[in-house]
Amino acid sequence: MGRHSRKGPEATKRDTGAAVGRAAGSPAAEGRGRDSAGPADGGGHGPFRDAPQVRGGHPEQREPGGGWGTGPQPRYDGPPARSAPAAHEAFRVRQAVARQQAAQRTSGRAQGTRTGEAPLVPGPRKEFLEAFDTEPAHPAPSSPADSAPETGAESERGGSGRSPDGGDKRAAKGGKGRAFTGIAAAAVTTVLAVVVAGQVARDSGSGSGNPPPAGVDREGSEDASRSVDRSTPQAHRPEVRTMSYAEKMATPFPLTPDLKASGKFQAVPGLAKAPGKGHKYRYRIDVEQGLGLDSGLFAEAVQKTLNDDRSWAHNGAMTFERISSGEPDFVITLASPGTTGVWCEKSGLDTTEDNVSCDSAATDRVMINAYRWAQGASTFGVDKLLSYRQMLINHEVGHRLGHNHVSCRTPGALAPVMQQQTKTLDLDGVKCRPNPWVHPGS
Template identity: 50%
Template sequence: MDHRETAAPSSTAGPEEAFGPRQEYLDAFEDETFGRAQPIPGQRAAQRTDTPSSGRHGRPPQHRRRRVPGDSGGRRAGGRGRTLTGVAAAAVVTVLAVVVATQVTGGEDGGPALPPPGGDGRGPAAAVTPEPEPEALASSPGAETETEAEAPPDPEQTYDRMMTTMFALDPELTGSGELVPVPGTDPAADPDATTVLRYRVDVEEGLGLDAEFFAEVVHRTLNDERSWGNGGERSFARVSGGDHDFVVTLASPGTAADWCARSGLDITEDNVSCNSSNTERVIINAWRWAQGSETYGDDIAAYRQMLVNHEVGHRLGYGHALCSSEGALAPVMMQQTKFLETDGLTCVPNPWPHPDN
């Protein structure tokens, strides 16, 4: 471009032509390299009337002359500033036109918008990496969901929590009567014991109580050193089928009463459990298992251990016992569900045959 400049704009220019850069500078950028500048959305196009006498842009031809150094060109002071401002404005218009055209053709609907320029301008613009969708993050290799990141529950903590929890059950419930074996097996704690007793665990269907938890409590209780092992004399192995010595059965109060009556035992008055000696079943009353007794209060865990040891003790041949001295531990074969006092002597609740082991 040569160093020519135009004369001052005519004072008769219309209101639409008074704003923005002069047309000569817009014309200067309309070449094959940059293409014709695109209109900015929202800006009204200048209203022109092209006539043969007004030239290509509807404006009378302007007189041009080469500027002489030091010559103001017949214009008032500040003309050079306006000239530079016009050049800058034309450049801004051109850049905005390119950006707007890019956004219209791809930025919003058809593809990614034009990325911002690089940081210091010395190299190409940095690539813009789109943020992955949440679904992509969840399915990408190595990604962990909130559930996967959580530590698995501690079985011991779960067991202890359930052992100290009372469960709701109707004391007058008579269940389906269908007694279902709990799947799985558990080995004897002492396989070298003099006698290894094989037992099965059945739970009445429809009780709403956790059958596997019940089976776990029975096995842990019977194989505790304080239970009926007697220092290597016995140990207990749980089976779910085949040969067995007895069946520990969790049943509703109505079903439990039916099985106890088969051995001549009436448990309805105190809604308790029994060893139905004429059958293979040691009967655990589900209501007692769920709610405990007044004698044990809130200590439902110890009550459940006593209930298993007491009824299995009957299966092993042990009869009822009484409180021997004031403040002593109650014998496990004492009817602790009903009372802790005999002949004016009150014992302390105790769930174990050998509590000192």
């Protein structure tokens, strides 16, 4: 039987003698309360000699060539008590597993060295093994001898805290703490090993030198959080500048000279008050549907041109007001060349030969040929398209006001506004300059 089952005064006396021997500095003081020279313990197993005492109960297992190097063989106090066969078996299994793992690590390092593979991840730390290699706890003493009071020699050593069987109470109390410490250390080691292995794998797999995707390493960083409050830079867009009235009036528009549109008209909505105090003429503007021209620009040009002091409104002689409903004095109509010819023919006028405009006196319409409005005339040229459009309005409205054609009489002078300037500026050998106004010198 093992020493844990001894009873009676003999056990107490022997334990007391061991304690006294330790206090006196005898060799037995360096052991675990047993006579190292004694016979084999129950079970036939003799203790390992000259093994250093290790904290935690059971010594660390070191094997030659293992993952933790070689070292002195630990002292073995025999198997656990027969009262704990399950703990004894678990202890033997852990020893077998430790030896097998050590052999595998040794083989893996040797193979990695031969094949040039990456070294293995470091094994568990020493504290982890010490915590889990501790001998299983023995059952509580069941006899008075096991619970005998402390002897005088032990009192002189200041209450060493040793149990009756020679164990260390502090080691028993600290076993759980070291176990938790070992578990935590092993967990940290494992996490670090996984991180290092992943880093090595990523570095080895990115041998092409390509940079990682943008924003991966910055995700959740301080810079990324600061960027939340920053305004997102907008893509550069070229500024679209609005053209002025003069620029629009000087811009030609595409339109074919033989176009005949729908023949249906639509009034330009809105009201433009007469600005002067003279006789008021109320007019409406119709634009043929399907022309694709800017009807708003045309309406603005008519109102500004007729009420200009250089026009028929000179010195307050008259004023013009545009309406979109009610009864107008006349209707200024922007139409295609084909439709213009139809309406001018109603008044006995042929506009198809030179593709010109007309005042259809038999109707209420003053016809403005859309081709001339869009393209101008060679007599003015492309650089004077604004002036040509102003002349076209003043000339046709002048017919509605009762004025007939007039020819230039002075070479080099400005042509009269009622001259057919769309056709020519040279009549009977007298060549004049283009002119859009009724009173150009004003």
